[in-house]
Amino acid sequence: MAKRLIPSLNRVLIEKIVPPSKTTAGILLPEQSTKLNSGKVVAVGPGARDKEGNTIPVAFKEGDTVLLPDYGGTQVKLGEKEYHLYRDEDIMGTLHD
Numbered sequence: 164m165a166k167r168l169i170p171s172l173n174r175v176l177i178e179k180i181v182p183p184s185k186t187t188a189g190i191l192l193p194e195q196s197t198k199l200n201s202g203k204v205v206a207v208g209p210g211a212r213d214k215e216g217n218t219i220p221v222a223f224k225e226g227d228t229v230l231l232p233d234y235g236g237t238q239v240k241l242g243e244k245e246y247h248l249y250r251d252e253d254i255m256g257t258l259h260d
């Protein structure tokens with residue numbers, strides 16, 4: 164049975180993007196050159212609530228590629244895959260091609 168995690172409040176479920184460690188020609192890349200802490204948004208929560216009880220929507224949507232902080236987030240393992248949960252305000256921005 165497949166599991167699906169729906170984050171609560173303003174949390175975002177991220178699958179980190181692992182950069183390739185070598186080129187198509189087989190040249191090994193140094194670890195520092197491949198270091199871009201990014202991930203793909205898998206699921207988003209409904210959003211946080213303000214003092215009046217109104218929902219503040221999450222700034223990201225499923226499928227977005229986002230820039231993540233070096234530290235933080237909660238590691239979650241569902242089946243064989245590893246994900247990370249971040250609060251909306253902890254994610255630094257979206258990446259576009």
